[in-house]
Amino acid sequence: MPIVVQKYGGSSLADAASIKRVARRITETKRAGSDVCVVVSAMGDTTDELLDLAQEVSPLPPPRELDMLMTAGERISMALVAMAISDLGFSARSFTGSQAGVITSAEHGKAKIIDVTPGRITSALDDGHIVIVAGFQGVSQDTKEITTLGRGGSDTTAVALAAALKAEVCEIYSDVDGVFTADPRIAPRASKLDRLSAEEMLELAAGGSKILHLRCVEYARRYNIPIHVRSTFTDKIGTIVVDPAEGETVEAPIIAGVAHDPGDAKVTVVGVPDRSGMAAAIFEAVARAGLNIDMIVQNVSAVETGLTDISFTLPKGDGKTALKALEEIRPTVGFHSLQFDDQIGKLSLVGAGMRTNTGVSATFFKALADAGVNVEMISTSEIRISVVTREERLAEAVRAVHSAFGLDSDSGEAVVYAGTGR
Amino acid sequence: MPIVVQKYGGSSLADAASIKRVARRITETKRAGSDVCVVVSAMGDTTDELLDLAQEVSPLPPPRELDMLMTAGERISMALVAMAISDLGFSARSFTGSQAGVITSAEHGKAKIIDVTPGRITSALDDGHIVIVAGFQGVSQDTKEITTLGRGGSDTTAVALAAALKAEVCEIYSDVDGVFTADPRIAPRASKLDRLSAEEMLELAAGGSKILHLRCVEYARRYNIPIHVRSTFTDKIGTIVVDPAEGETVEAPIIAGVAHDPGDAKVTVVGVPDRSGMAAAIFEAVARAGLNIDMIVQNVSAVETGLTDISFTLPKGDGKTALKALEEIRPTVGFHSLQFDDQIGKLSLVGAGMRTNTGVSATFFKALADAGVNVEMISTSEIRISVVTREERLAEAVRAVHSAFGLDSDSGEAVVYAGTGR
Numbered sequence: 001m002p003i004v005v006q007k008y009g010g011s012s013l014a015d016a017a018s019i020k021r022v023a024r025r026i027t028e029t030k031r032a033g034s035d036v037c038v039v040v041s042a043m044g045d046t047t048d049e050l051l052d053l054a055q056e057v058s059p060l061p062p063p064r065e066l067d068m069l070m071t072a073g074e075r076i077s078m079a080l081v082a083m084a085i086s087d088l089g090f091s092a093r094s095f096t097g098s099q100a101g102v103i104t105s106a107e108h109g110k111a112k113i114i115d116v117t118p119g120r121i122t123s124a125l126d127d128g129h130i131v132i133v134a135g136f137q138g139v140s141q142d143t144k145e146i147t148t149l150g151r152g153g154s155d156t157t158a159v160a161l162a163a164a165l166k167a168e169v170c171e172i173y174s175d176v177d178g179v180f181t182a183d184p185r186i187a188p189r190a191s192k193l194d195r196l197s198a199e200e201m202l203e204l205a206a207g208g209s210k211i212l213h214l215r216c217v218e219y220a221r222r223y224n225i226p227i228h229v230r231s232t233f234t235d236k237i238g239t240i241v242v243d244p245a246e247g248e249t250v251e252a253p254i255i256a257g258v259a260h261d262p263g264d265a266k267v268t269v270v271g272v273p274d275r276s277g278m279a280a281a282i283f284e285a286v287a288r289a290g291l292n293i294d295m296i297v298q299n300v301s302a303v304e305t306g307l308t309d310i311s312f313t314l315p316k317g318d319g320k321t322a323l324k325a326l327e328e329i330r331p332t333v334g335f336h337s338l339q340f341d342d343q344i345g346k347l348s349l350v351g352a353g354m355r356t357n358t359g360v361s362a363t364f365f366k367a368l369a370d371a372g373v374n375v376e377m378i379s380t381s382e383i384r385i386s387v388v389t390r391e392e393r394l395a396e397a398v399r400a401v402h403s404a405f406g407l408d409s410d411s412g413e414a415v416v417y418a419g420t421g422r
Numbered sequence: 423m424p425i426v427v428q429k430y431g432g433s434s435l436a437d438a439a440s441i442k443r444v445a446r447r448i449t450e451t452k453r454a455g456s457d458v459c460v461v462v463s464a465m466g467d468t469t470d471e472l473l474d475l476a477q478e479v480s481p482l483p484p485p486r487e488l489d490m491l492m493t494a495g496e497r498i499s500m501a502l503v504a505m506a507i508s509d510l511g512f513s514a515r516s517f518t519g520s521q522a523g524v525i526t527s528a529e530h531g532k533a534k535i536i537d538v539t540p541g542r543i544t545s546a547l548d549d550g551h552i553v554i555v556a557g558f559q560g561v562s563q564d565t566k567e568i569t570t571l572g573r574g575g576s577d578t579t580a581v582a583l584a585a586a587l588k589a590e591v592c593e594i595y596s597d598v599d600g601v602f603t604a605d606p607r608i609a610p611r612a613s614k615l616d617r618l619s620a621e622e623m624l625e626l627a628a629g630g631s632k633i634l635h636l637r638c639v640e641y642a643r644r645y646n647i648p649i650h651v652r653s654t655f656t657d658k659i660g661t662i663v664v665d666p667a668e669g670e671t672v673e674a675p676i677i678a679g680v681a682h683d684p685g686d687a688k689v690t691v692v693g694v695p696d697r698s699g700m701a702a703a704i705f706e707a708v709a710r711a712g713l714n715i716d717m718i719v720q721n722v723s724a725v726e727t728g729l730t731d732i733s734f735t736l737p738k739g740d741g742k743t744a745l746k747a748l749e750e751i752r753p754t755v756g757f758h759s760l761q762f763d764d765q766i767g768k769l770s771l772v773g774a775g776m777r778t779n780t781g782v783s784a785t786f787f788k789a790l791a792d793a794g795v796n797v798e799m800i801s802t803s804e805i806r807i808s809v810v811t812r813e814e815r816l817a818e819a820v821r822a823v824h825s826a827f828g829l830d831s832d833s834g835e836a837v838v839y840a841g842t843g844r
Contacts, residue, residue: 016478050498056438057502058509065508068516069501072494076472079491080479086487087480094490099566144521 003125003167004029007039007135007158009174012232013077014044022173022232023084026130030090035125037165039135039158040081042073063108067137067148071097074134074154082132092130095120097137097146101164102157104138104147111138111147113156113219116164125165133161152213159216163223170225172212173232178239179204179211181257181407186395190402191409193256198227198243200256200350203384207348208261217241254353254360255405260398261346262391264294265319266377268311269326271336274301279310281333282326289325291318295346295379295388307336311377313388316342344376345394348386349401355382367404373397425547425589426451429461429557429580431596434654435499436466444595444654445506448552452512457547459587461557461580462503464495485530489559489570493519496556496576504554515546516554519568523586524560524579526569533560533569535578535641538586547587555583574635581638585645592647594634595654600661601626601633603679603829608817612824613831615678620649620665622678622772625806629770630683639663676775676782677827682820683768684813686716687741688799690733691748693758696723701732703755704748711747713740717768717801717810729758733799735810738764766798767816770808771823777804789826795819 006029008022030036042050050069054061061069078094085092101117124131135154140147149156155172162170179201182190196204198221205214211229220227221243230238272278279298286293294313301308314322319340326338354360364385368375373396377388389397402408428451430444452458464472472491476483483491497518504514523539546553557576562569571578577594584592601623604612618626620643627636633651642649643665652660694700701720708715716735723730736744741762748760776782786807790797795818799810811819824830 016475019479053438053498053502054505057441058505060509061505062508062514065501065504065514065516068504069498072497072501075494075497076475076491079487079494080475082487082490083476083480083483086484087482092484092487094487 001033001035003037003165004034005037005039005158005162005165005167005170007154007170007172008041008081008232009154010041010044010047011175012173013040013042013081016080019043019077019080020084020087023081023088025173025232026081026085027088027090030130034168037121037125037131037133037161037167038081039133039154039161040074040077041135041154042070043077043080046073046076064145067108067146070148071134071137071146074136078132078134085130085132090130091128092132093124094132094134095124096134097157098139100133100161102133102138102160103141104149106140106143106145106147108145108147110150111140113138113149113160114141116160118161118164121161121165133157152215155213155216156219159219159223159225159227162225163219167225169228170220171228171230172216173230174211175231175233176211176229177231177234177236178229179209179241179257182398182402183209183260186260187258187399187402189408190257191407193239194237195240195242196256197352198241199383200352201227201241203348203350203381204257204259207259207350207384207386208263208346209257209259212241253351254357255349255351255407257350257407258398258402258405259348259350260394261348262394263315264313264344264346264388265316265340265342266311266313266344266388267319267322267326268309268339268341269335270309270339271305271307272310273334274306274308278333281329282310283312285325285329286312286314286322289321291322291325295377295386297377313344313346313377343391344388345391345397346386346388347394347397347401348384349405350384352383354384361385363404364401367400368397371396371400373400423455423457425459425587426456426591426593427459427461427580427584427587427589428593428595429576430463430503430654431576432463432466432469433597434595435462435464435503438502441465441499441502442506442509445503445510447595447654448503448507449510449512452552456590459543459547459553459555459583459589460503461555461576461583462496462499463557463576464492465499465502468495468498486567489530489568492570493556493559493568496558500554500556504552507552507554512552513550514552514554516556517542517546518556519559519579520561522555522583524555524582525563526560526571528562528565528567528569530567530569532572533562535560535571535582536563538582540583540586543583543587555579574637577635577638578641581641581645581647581649584647585641589647591650592642593650593652594638595652596633597653597655598633598651599653599656599658600651601631601663601679604820604824605631605682608682609680609821609824611830612679613829615661616659617662617664618678619774620663621805622774623649623663625770625772625803626679626681629681629772629806629808630685630768631679631681634663675773676779677771677773677829679772679829680820680824680827681770681772682816683770684816685737686735686766686768686810687738687762687764688733688735688766688810689741689744689748690731690761690763691757692731692761693727693729694732695756696728696730700755703751704732705734707747707751708734708736708744711743713744713747717799717808719799735766735768735799765813766810767813767819768808768810769816769819769823770806771827772806774805776806783807785826786823789822790819793818793822795822
């Protein structure tokens, strides 16, 4: 029997009524002739409530115990979903991450999935049960400790199980209808995409689209698992994310969509001696501090002084740590000063068609120029162009680019945005 | 290093402030030079909240999923206690029942502890950690399913761990100061016992004392674990429950205390043919329905009719099931009718000294007669006399017997009752 993996997020499991709705949807899939393995997040506010309790007890709780606490959230929702399914006359079995065979690395709060050994799930499916698995959690390989996967963890659990079970599809349910050509809250004429390559989804996620987490898309792409992004609240088809099979020709639009991210800040190291090894020293210092950086620009060095400026972007919250790490190497590198700018925004245009279509860059920059948006940094990949602008101009920039590439839908109806949760 | 097992109930873990208080007490024990293994119940209202959620989702949830749900309660409290301990500068590790090696039978909701394999706990204690274990839960031996132990489960977990770890003592903390000669809410002049034999505690628990659950005392007695019943809210010594070592002479009072239980009902099977096998048929029918009965009285059969009446007591809530089971065998046994009386109360006088002291029964029944309390049923063991009276006379009967055996304390101060929770 084909296996379908479904994942329901916290906003789909807000209360008893929502849980019953989800149970009905799950049983419909089972009745339609598939084995169903469901991955659940914690109910609506549970995670915040548990975090509040932890804060009341200890300002800096040990990560191991925080994981022990947080995993109670999915345990509660999975048991309730199983009960609701059973109440509809179907048989359901819930499993913790550990019981489901989700084996992870040992870093509490941000563990990575190393392996999935779904023996108990396979047996339960073979026995005709609907299986409910706690998302976001696993057990560490060597120490057998309970771990959590960090942001996007439940989506990643779902895709990892889909791969291990050789599922037909991994359906990710939330309160939005699918992947849009831009965030409809900013570009009201954005429209839902029916299909998208995993490669494009990766770039959109990296560019700030919140609909699917980067890790989950990477996992799906590696194991070639089709993801179906869809809404819990309608029966409409959402967006299928999958790379076309080799040799398959897909009549795909040049541009998939526009992503934006107001969450980054820019650090500029001013007056860096233009000698070899200086840039390396700077980025090694930042990496040692455990920070990921995104875009990098190095100015052409001034002939008179032999000095250059190096700018890079990183998440706003990491700014302080980066500045501290850089100050520490100031004596060695000998730069003049540091600048920190958290009023920037990033815009990314993504499309697999960029590879074979000329003129995309020209149209892109002309649209920004016509809208009077100044570009501060640029980075590109084969299928993406990203720029940094002032944060206050970001929304306008998104709309301008969206229009310039003909992505605006004709009718407002196609772009109804189902929710505000993400 | 000596090992102390401590158990904290839900009323001791009602909120963040209570959890911090418990953490301080735990670290004081550690600082005083013992290894500490702590067993916790779910926080105050958690169990009720989870049960409410289950009810909203399904009127009759599958027991397996109910166990999965309920065990989230102790998981939350154990992680929070570990965090609070860590915040005091000590290192703590929490473990689920499964991780702690609590191996049980497979009956969800009322599993029995079969074995304890505390390898992870011993390692953690050896590494200098304070260990926190989720009470009330375990993992089934063959099916590896998560189970709960039912009523009194956390106390039983604590005693079972104390036995497996060869602990010096198992301290059971709650909101009362110890074991009293009677329930102070009914007999205001009841006084706290400093010491009590496990045998006596067993009879008091069977007689309706709620301070320790029967299963827990049975376990402690079998493995000869001293239990120290004491209050979370004071540093006062509570009550030590342990059987005297062989040959040890203990200067113990004749009477330990008076227990009462308003929770039973009486079923009378009227007009049973006085033939062999009739009583067996009746009690087999009740046992098949899964019911435990307590006291039994069979009248002398009337010579003219050859008929007798058989009465027995059982928990009020089991009355309907018992009547249904008996109606089914009415055609075979041929009795006349069934009577059900849920207005009864049970009073038990317990004391190891009864074995060697004559006149206890005489004093007991005289006290009841003087108080005008009518006795409806009687049952005795070596160290206990129990009677059934009208429920409305029960409190008066307790006070009369308590006085008659000189148990009334002289000053009101000694009997301050610390709480109302149990």
